[in-house]
Amino acid sequence: METIVLKTPSMEGKIYVGKDILEKRLPVLTAGQQNFVLTDSNVYRLYKEWFVRYFQDTEIFVLEAGEASKTFQSLYEILSKMTGAGLHRTSRLFAVGGGVIGDIGGLAAALYMRGISCVQIPTTLLSQVDSSVGGKTAVDLGGVKNIVGAFYQPCEVLVDPSFLKTLPRREIKCGLGEIVKYAALNGEIFDLLSNNTEKWTELAFLEALIVSCIRHKAGVVEADEKESGERKSLNVGHTTGHAIELTSGLSHGESVLYGMRLETKIAMDLGVCEKSYGEALVSLVDRAIALEPCSDMDFKNIEQDAEKARSDKKNTDDGKIHMAVAKAKGEWTMLALPFTEYQDALKNAVKK
């Protein structure tokens, strides 16, 4: 079992990674106060017995699976259930699921009585390597991703890689989207991925990757919890990725892969990213995409994608599109392009 401590000005949280972690921590964390569990319909169906074992007398709220549930309406329903269950300041919310459940559950915990304790139990590869760590919580609104939210750190994150056994291959690919992002920022993760391409879907290898990615993210979040500098790096591929996610209906992880492919090409075209390194990174992206190709990804919406990038949260009042891009092994930088230049660069990148 690995333990990673994440210390920010607001809180000190612990992240545990290991197959026996739930057995060890859940009896301790659920004892002595009223609890509330949030999960989604797929996870509940697959792990019903598990819920009975650990949360027998606990209120369990099951949200319809998928990004479409990450809304104000769902948040309202969750908060209403929490109020109806009579939760107190000392109560604890357990978010059991992928990034959707972690994001909306974390926000509900942040809002209820101005903040109750939250435990994240991520069950997808994407949420284990990324979204459960670092305290970003949110819902989507008005066609903009994660536009309403809060920074709210979980007290603990319990990462059990055994959940990945039931995860469809397409969701493994989505997790690899965020893992390749870490590879763009961290030379060791880049080498680990590049040197072990045949192991990408093996559980033992994924467990090692999960620990490396969480360690990287925890270090970045400790240095810059509220994303005024270094934390922006964790958005590599995400400006265009979020835009693609909104126009294509692809999942977050898949969209990030395409976003990273296009933004790395833009950075290479502009001479910002070293060519040979950029090509190696794009080939990692392509390998992840090839795990479960999307037959419907034709970039016909590229004009709309560019438009959607206008509402990205990294943009400022300068009217430019801001992107975190890979520069060289273990190095990144921010690019800010006037909208028309971004639009042209994106169209060129799609052709390559």
Ligand SMILES: NC(=O)c1ccc[n+]([C@@H]2O[C@H](COP(=O)([O-])OP(=O)(O)OC[C@H]3O[C@@H](n4cnc5c(N)ncnc54)[C@H](O)[C@@H]3O)[C@@H](O)[C@H]2O)c1
């Ligand atoms: N907060 C952050 O820092 C952060 C970072 C990255 C992404 N995100 C957010 O995370 C979300 C994407 O997360 P995701 O990819 O986990 O999506 P998700 O939560 O929709 O899960 C993907 C699918 O996998 C299913 N699933 C979950 N666990 C399973 C299991 N063990 N076995 C079988 N099926 C399982 C879910 O029901 C769902 O259908 C997006 O909303 C994105 O914006 C947040």
